[in-house]
Amino acid sequence: MNSSSIIEFKNVTKQYDNDPAVLDNVSFEIERGKFYTLLGPSGCGKTTILRLIAGFTEASSGDIFFNCERINDLPANKRQVNTVFQDYALFPHLNVFENVAFGLRIKKWKKSDIDEKVKEALHFVNLDGYETREIKEMSGGQRQRVAIARAIVNEPEVILLDEPLSALDLKLRTEMQYELRELQRNLGITFIFVTHDQEEALAMSDEIFVLNKGKIEQSGSPTDIYDEPINRFVADFIGESNIVKGTMVKDYVVQFTGKQFECVDQGLNENEPVEIVIRPEDLEITTLENGKLQVEVDSQLFRGVHYELSCYDDDGNEWLVHSTKKASVGEKIGLYFDPEAIHVMRLGETEEEFDRRLEAYKEGDE
Numbered sequence: 356m357n358s359s360s361i362i363e364f365k366n367v368t369k370q371y372d373n374d375p376a377v378l379d380n381v382s383f384e385i386e387r388g389k390f391y392t393l394l395g396p397s398g399c400g401k402t403t404i405l406r407l408i409a410g411f412t413e414a415s416s417g418d419i420f421f422n423c424e425r426i427n428d429l430p431a432n433k434r435q436v437n438t439v440f441q442d443y444a445l446f447p448h449l450n451v452f453e454n455v456a457f458g459l460r461i462k463k464w465k466k467s468d469i470d471e472k473v474k475e476a477l478h479f480v481n482l483d484g485y486e487t488r489e490i491k492e493m494s495g496g497q498r499q500r501v502a503i504a505r506a507i508v509n510e511p512e513v514i515l516l517d518e519p520l521s522a523l524d525l526k527l528r529t530e531m532q533y534e535l536r537e538l539q540r541n542l543g544i545t546f547i548f549v550t551h552d553q554e555e556a557l558a559m560s561d562e563i564f565v566l567n568k569g570k571i572e573q574s575g576s577p578t579d580i581y582d583e584p585i586n587r588f589v590a591d592f593i594g595e596s597n598i599v600k601g602t603m604v605k606d607y608v609v610q611f612t613g614k615q616f617e618c619v620d621q622g623l624n625e626n627e628p629v630e631i632v633i634r635p636e637d638l639e640i641t642t643l644e645n646g647k648l649q650v651e652v653d654s655q656l657f658r659g660v661h662y663e664l665s666c667y668d669d670d671g672n673e674w675l676v677h678s679t680k681k682a683s684v685g686e687k688i689g690l691y692f693d694p695e696a697i698h699v700m701r702l703g704e705t706e707e708e709f710d711r712r713l714e715a716y717k718e719g720d721e
C-alpha cells in the first residue's frame with residue numbers, strides 16, 4: 356500500500372446468493388486528502404463500494420484496508436468514516452443543532468465541547484445562526500448542508516457521499532458543487548462521492564473511477580479520462596463522442612473512413628485495428644475543400660452557447676459537431692480537426708496497458 360493511501364481494495368468481490376457478482380475482483384487505492392468520484396450507470400456497484408467502506412455490508416472475498424489495517428471485520432461504528440446519504444437521513448423531530456450534535460451525544464461528549472464543535476461545523480457549511488431551526492423549515496440545499504455538518508462534526512478521515520446533490524434543482528446543484536469542492540479543500544478530508552452525472556464528476560474530482568457492471572473501466576484525473584478514454588464505454592459515458600472503427604497504419608498515422616490522418620499516438624502495432632474518438636467540440640466547420648472529412652448536415656439544434664449538428668459522411672458514419680458557426684440542413688460541409696483531436700483506443704486494452712501507453716504519450720509531449 357502506497358504511504359499516501361488511506362483506503363485500499365484488493366481483489367474485492369461482492370456477490371448476493373448465486374446472482375452475478377455486483378463487484379467483480381475490484382482493486383484500487385484511495386489517497387489521503389483528495390476528492391474521488393465513483394461514476395457509472397445505475398446498478399454498476401457505486402453504492403456497494405461505499406457500503407463496503409462504511410461497513411454496512413461485507414465483501415464476499417478480497418481485502419479492504421484502512422490506514423494499512425485490514426478492516427473487513429471491523430464494525431461500522433469503529434470505522435473512521437461518515438456517510439452523507441442521498442435523502443440526507445436527517446431526524447425530522449430534532450432541530451438543526453441536535454441533528455448535528457447527535458453523534459457527539461452518543462459518544463458522551465461534554466456539553467461545552469459539543470456546543471463548540473457543532474457551531475464550528477455549522478460555520479463551515481454557512482449555516483451560522485440556524486441552530487434552533489426545525490428541519491422541515493429548511494430548503495433542500497440547507498438540509499444538504501446540515502447533513503454535511505453532521506458528517507464533519509465527527510472529524511472522520513473519510514466522508515462518503517452517495518448522490519448527495521441529486522434531489523436539488525440544476526442551479527442549486529451547481530452552487531452546491533462549488534461549495535462541496537471548496538469545503539473538501541478547506542477541510543483536507545478525503546471525499547468519496549458517488550454520481551451518475553458525468554459533468555458533475557468532471558467538475559468536482561481530483562480522481563474519477565468509471566465503473567461498469569461491477570468493474571472499474573478506467574481511473575484517472577478528469578482530463579485524462581475525458582481526453583484519453585480507454586474504450587468505447589468510457590468515451591460514450593463521459594461526454595458526447597464520435598466513435599468510428601479504424602486502423603493504426605504506423606506510429607503517428609491512423610486510417611479511418613478510407614483515408615489516412617496524422618495523429619499523435621504511437622507504440623501500437625502496424626495495421627492494428629483500433630477505434631477512434633473525436634469529441635464534437637474538436638470538429639470545426641469549414642469548406643468542403645478545406646475539410647479533412649466531407650459530410651452532409653442532417654439536423655441542427657441551437658444549444659445556447661453552440662449549435663449541435665448531426666452530419667453523415669458517405670460511409671453512413673454519423674458525426675456530431677458542436678460549433679459556434681451554423682450550417683444549413685442538407686448542406687455539404689467540410690470538417691477540420693487537429694491531429695491532437697484524434698484519440699486512438701486499442702481494442703480490448705487492459706487498464707495497465709493503457710496507462711503505460713498514456714505515460715509514454717505524455718513523456719513524448721514534454
Ligand SMILES: Nc1ncnc2c1ncn2[C@@H]1O[C@H](COP(=O)(O)OP(=O)(O)OP(=O)(O)O)[C@@H](O)[C@H]1O
Nearest residue numbers: 371374377395396397398399400401402403404551
Ligand atoms: N441487498 C441486495 N441484494 C441483492 N442485490 C443487491 C442488493 N443490494 C444491491 N444489489 C444489486 O447490486 C447491484 C449494484 O447496486 P449498487 O446500489 O451498488 O449500484 P449503483 O451503481 O449505486 O446504482 P444506483 O446509481 O442506481 O444507485 C444492483 O444490480 C443491485 O440490484
